[in-house]
Amino acid sequence: xxxxxxxxxxxxxxxxxxxxxxxxxxxxxxxxxxxxxxxxxxxxxxxxxxxxxxxxxxxxxxxxxxxxxxxxxxxxxxxxxxxxxxxxxxxxxxxxxxxxxxxxxxxxxxxxxxxxxxxxxxxxxxxxxxxxxxxxxxxxxxxxxxxxxxxxxxxxxxxxxxxxxxxxxxxxxxxxxxxxxxxxxxxxxxxxxxxxxxxxxxxxxxxxxxxxxxxxxxxxxxxxxxxxxxxxxxxxxxxxxxxxxxxxxxxxxxxxxxx
DNA sequence: ATAGGCGCCTGTAAGC
DNA sequence: TGCTTACAGGCGCCTA
Numbered sequence: 001x002x003x004x005x006x007x008x009x010x011x012x013x014x015x016x017x018x019x020x021x022x023x024x025x026x027x028x029x030x031x032x033x034x035x036x037x038x039x040x041x042x043x044x045x046x047x048x049x050x051x052x053x054x055x056x057x058x059x060x061x062x063x064x065x066x067x068x069x070x071x072x073x074x075x076x077x078x079x080x081x082x083x084x085x086x087x088x089x090x091x092x093x094x095x096x097x098x099x100x101x102x103x104x105x106x107x108x109x110x111x112x113x114x115x116x117x118x119x120x121x122x123x124x125x126x127x128x129x130x131x132x133x134x135x136x137x138x139x140x141x142x143x144x145x146x147x148x149x150x151x152x153x154x155x156x157x158x159x160x161x162x163x164x165x166x167x168x169x170x171x172x173x174x175x176x177x178x179x180x181x182x183x184x185x186x187x188x189x190x191x192x193x194x195x196x197x198x199x200x201x202x203x204x205x206x207x208x209x210x211x212x213x214x215x216x217x218x219x220x221x222x223x224x225x226x227x228x229x230x231x232x233x234x235x236x237x238x239x240x241x242x243x244x245x246x247x248x249x250x251x252x253x254x255x256x257x258x259x
Numbered sequence: 260a261t262a263g264g265c266g267c268c269t270g271t272a273a274g275c
Numbered sequence: 276t277g278c279t280t281a282c283a284g285g286c287g288c289c290t291a
Contacts, residue, residue, distance in 0.1 A: 001283080001284060001285075002285090003285095058285080073285085073286085074285090075268090075284090075285060075286080076268080076269090076283080076284055076285060076286095077268085077269080077270085077283095077284095088269090104268095105268085105269060105270070106267090106268045106269050106270080106283095106284090107267080107268050107269080108267075108268065108284080108285060108286075109285095110286090116286085116287090138260095138261090139261080139262095140261080140262080141261080141262060141263085145262085145263090148285090150285085150286080157284075157285070158283090158284070158285095206283095207271095208270075208271070208283080210270090210283090247263085247284095248263090248264080248265090248284070248285095249283085249284065250282090250283090
């Protein structure tokens with residue numbers, strides 16, 4: 001599912017391909033099927049030039065001329081494709097010769113939404129052991145739920161929260177506020193390491209093929225996971241699932257390596 | 260303010 | 276073989 005590394009991979013391709021292009025038309029998918037983007041988000045779209053593509057957490061932001069911008073969220077199954085058609089078309093942008101399609105089978109994605117309050121960008125320097133410790137100290141929720149809370153850290157979902165907790169040797173069910181400064185330093189480092197390695201590999205394309213970059217290329221991180229999607233950990237130990245799901249998600253961990 | 264649960268969705272896979 | 280059911284999960288909203 002598109003998390004920070006997948007969205008960042010999409011961002012890089014879009015920025016490279018679209019920067020400097022002017023939007024000549026757009027098209028909405030079946031409006032009875034997909035909720036219409038807010039009118040204000042579409043106003044003045046045609047004629048605007050793409051000045052850059054940003055990412056904030058799991059949100060993509062097209063920066064447009066005239067101080068405008070257009071946000072995209074891929075949700076669970078959203079895919080951005082350069083050119084071509086395909087099923088489940090939600091939104092299409094035409095920029096001269098270039099065409100960008102947003103396909104969204106499960107309809108959890110968003111176009112033109114307002115950004116909610118988001119926490120730290122985990123790959124920025126302001127995210128570190130001390131800032132993570134401050135953000136978690138008063139929390140009683142399980143650490144994994146806190147990591148997937150976009151208002152605390154922006155961009156982590158089930159895959160990368162699971163992998164980061166393994167890398168830091170922490171169990172997903174542990175109360176967030178019980179982590180020491182040293183735990184937080186280790187965890188912040190693990191998050192940066194896992195995310196940057198996943199970005200370098202172009203994200204994760206799982207068995208369901210839900211994610212591919214805008215040129216149709218699969219990611220490579222799924223082959224490097226230690227825990228997620230495995231029955232036996234990369235460490236060689238049998239993995240366990242927490243007795244109850246955390247934040248509604250099955251949560252795998254290694255009972256030997258994670259304490 | 261925080262935490263937990265539900266509903267939204269459909270494609271895939273497992274189960275009978 | 277063909278049907279039904281469970282599961283996947285990001286996020287907004289609701290309640291306590």
